[in-house]
Amino acid sequence: MPKARTHRARRTAAVLRDRRRENRAHRDMTQRVKVSDYLTVLGMEETDIDRYGSWAGKHIVNAYRAANFGHDPRKTRKRTKPCKGYPEGRWIKVNVYRITDPALITGCASYKRTAPFVQGLYAPAA
Structure with a gap:
């Protein structure tokens, strides 16, 4: 069971990292x-x-x-x-x-x- 939690946590962290990267690119355009x-x-x-x-x-x-x-x-x-x-x-x-x-x-x-x-x-x- 611990492996499933770490996989979910890593996937969530990756999604948040990608979202921050997209927001940063949009913010820097202005x-x-x-x-x-x-x-x-x-x-x-x-x-x-x-x-x-x-x-x-x-x-x-x-x-x-x-x-x-x-x-x-x-x-x-x-x-x-x-x-x-x-x-x-x-x-x-x-x-x-x-x-x-x-x-x-x-x-x-x-x-x-x-x-x-x-x-x-x-x-x-x-």
Whole structure:
């Protein structure tokens, strides 16, 4: 009887492994962007992104949580610019979103510093 259990356990593990592999491939097909990359696409200058990007990110993450039942977005690591005490910069965790995520538009539209960029880009055609 123990052989049947181990065979079933191995088969179940193989099925789960294949399912994870398929999900990983599907997940990696979608392009994910950081808030700073998205603000660059909108046309903000780099100095403004450095100044207002953190606040825009807070508005975007709030919009994401509201749309996704309180769940947080995926995270990645990003190296900051060199500063006092960190000549190469330091690694911080930042949120990443799908490029098609409506939270990017909603969050940028709710923040007064980035709202003009979103309205100009996504204005309805007359």
